Amino acid sequence: MFNPQTAPYFSYYLQPFEDAARSRGLEPIAASVQTDAEIESVIAGLSNEPTAGLAIMADIFVTTRHNIDLIVALAARHRVPTIYPYRSMVTTGGLASYGVDGPDLFRRAAAYVDRILKGGRPTDLPVQLPTRFELAVNVKTAKALGLTIPPTLLFQADEVIQ
Secondary structure (H helix, E strand, O other): OEOOOOOOOHHHHHHHHHHHHHHOOOOOOOOEOOOHHHHHHHHHHHOOOOOOOEEOOOOOOOOOHHHHHHHHHHHHHHOOOEEEOOOHHHHOOOOEEEEEOHHHHHHHHHHHHHHHHOOOOHHHOOOOOOOOEEEEEEHHHHHHOOOOOOHHHHHHOOEEEO
16 A cells, blocks of 8 residues: 555556565555545455555555554554554554664764765765664454464564553
8 A cells, every 4th residue: 555646656566565465475555545534444445355465565644643553544444454664554463564673774874974074975874774674573463353473473573562
């Protein structure tokens, strides 16, 4: 799920996402949303599919506090397993998240700020990609959805919320 107005880069992620889904025998559907009603329609539609799930893209519209609260509530009501891009979304009731470790990015940015303050030119600094990703799982939400999280996944998680 994404908003094309606030995530113009979605096509960069779409092909790998579709390839990964199809390699597992799943049919991916890109859900473009721009309103609360569209978010509700997508999640309600997924509730009719017994093997459906939802992946939330890290875009500024979908991940606002209002929309995450809405998505978490609708996913629970319609019993749609959902994975989020940020750990904080799991602590508010989401099922699972897998994404960049935000605090690690901020720590690494400090070195860039230091170099700039010491006279370095930002254009001379190399682009860095995230190197640490984190997995969080909410076992309480899984139980409410009637799901059992494999112990191996729980073992790999950076945070397990009981």
